[in-house]
Amino acid sequence: DQQVKQNSPSLSVQEGRISILNCDYTNSMFDYFLWYKKYPAEGPTFLISISSIKDKNEDGRFTVFLNKSAKHLSLHIVPSQPGDSAVYFCAASAYDYKLSFGAGTTVTVRA
Amino acid sequence: DAGVTQSPTHLIKTRGQHVTLRCSPISGHKSVSWYQQVLGQGPQFIFQYYEKEERGRGNFPDRFSARQFPNYSSELNVNALLLGDSALYLCASSPSRDTNQPQHFGDGTRLSIL
Numbered sequence: 001d002q003q004v005k006q007n008s009p010s011l012s013v014q015e016g017r018i019s020i021l022n023c024d025y026t027n028s029m030f031d032y033f034l035w036y037k038k039y040p041a042e043g044p045t046f047l048i049s050i051s052s053i054k055d056k057n058e059d060g061r062f063t064v065f066l067n068k069s070a071k072h073l074s075l076h077i078v079p080s081q082p083g084d085s086a087v088y089f090c091a092a093s094a095y096d097y098k099l100s101f102g103a104g105t106t107v108t109v110r111a
Numbered sequence: 112d113a114g115v116t117q118s119p120t121h122l123i124k125t126r127g128q129h130v131t132l133r134c135s136p137i138s139g140h141k142s143v144s145w146y147q148q149v150l151g152q153g154p155q156f157i158f159q160y161y162e163k164e165e166r167g168r169g170n171f172p173d174r175f176s177a178r179q180f181p182n183y184s185s186e187l188n189v190n191a192l193l194l195g196d197s198a199l200y201l202c203a204s205s206p207s208r209d210t211n212q213p214q215h216f217g218d219g220t221r222l223s224i225l
Contacts, residue, residue: 004153032210032211034213042218043117043217043218044154044201044216046213046216049211049213089153091153093210096159096166096167096210097144097159097161097167097205097208097210097214098144098159098169099144099146099154099156099214100156101146101153101154101155103152103153104153
């Protein structure tokens with residue numbers, strides 16, 4: 001049962017423009033949400049997280065938005081850079097250590 | 112500071128064999144979790160250990176087992192290997208039992224079953 005869904009398998013964006021990645025979840029007990037970036041042959045790298053008590057968290061070029069009523073979160077990357085080309089995973093946990101991941105979105109930043 | 116380190120990086124086994132994968136967490140981290148990632152999917156939770164005790168287990172058969180040592184390093188063991196066990200096995204660590212902390216991943220062990 002896939003509790004975290006990333007419905008867009010891929011995203012192509014022009015360098016300097018905004019990248020918006022979306023994630024939906026079904027488990028209302030999720031209280032902590034994270035985004036990871038993964039390059040080939042490397043493990044996932046933590047990008048940014050948000051607690052369920054907040055609706056926005058910002059760290060440099062990365063902003064995560066959480067809409068609890070819609071069970072939806074998004075990651076905005078502004079401006080997009082060539083080094084941002086990677087697979088991005090949305091993950092969530094429900095008061096424990098078990099992270100549930102989406103299937104990932106492959107981002108390609110075009111020069 | 113060194114991140115999460117996993118060994119070996121690649122491994123080839125045949126059906127029916129067993130395998131042991133190893134993980135060293137970030138220095139000072141006491142919690143270790145294991146995940147399996149098959150091609151085209153996100154990582155799937157297998158185990159979580161904290162202070163040498165199992166704190167969580169995912170939906171994996173009993174062929175999968177793990178343990179954590181006094182220095183907080185961990186081993187994942189898989190017995191009676193099946194073709195479907197071919198995957199990237201990821202280890203992640205975090206400092207404590209605080210659930211609102213990110214887990215940090217190693218680069219994984221790529222296991223291929225022939």
